[in-house]
Amino acid sequence: MRAFRAAVEAHDMDAVEALLAEDVVFTSPVVFKPYRGRAVTAAILRAVERVFEDFRYERAIGDPDGRDHALVFTARVGDRELGGCDFLHLDEDGRIDELTVMVRPLSGAQALQAAMAAQFDRVTEEAREDRTPRPADSAGPDGRQTEEDRGSE
Secondary structure (H helix, E strand, O other): OHHHHHHHHOOOHHHHHHOEEEEEEEEOOOOOOOEEOHHHHHHHHHHHHHHOEEEEEEEEEOOOOOOEEEEEEEEEEOOEEEEEEEEEEEOOOOOEEEEEEEEEOHHHHHHHHHHHHOOHHHHHHHHHHOOOOOOOOOOOOOOOOOHHHHHOO
């Protein structure tokens, strides 16, 4: 999706948020259960923007006029290089209703998880400020889960 890519590359997180459906489902590469809602997804994406260094999209995969898109990226978290892909699905109105992120290698995912853990309080506060749905489960962006959630993995 060209608009999402352009907004991310311009570091325009307000424009990114405007592209999200109210009931967007965000699936993190480091948390088992997805998050639901624009506010929490936008807060997480703002944190990722703060955490990623040297982020750049390498290519887009898919029909530019279709509803499914894949954006392949590279980035760095601290001293760890990582590669990944943002998988986007658009609803009937052209808003992102599903966003799934995958990263590799494991050491990069671990560095991302640790960096996001340091952002946890800020993400929670930003999501709460918008007064939209909280995460679908009790896990935070740092991957911490309740005993019940761990049992369902």
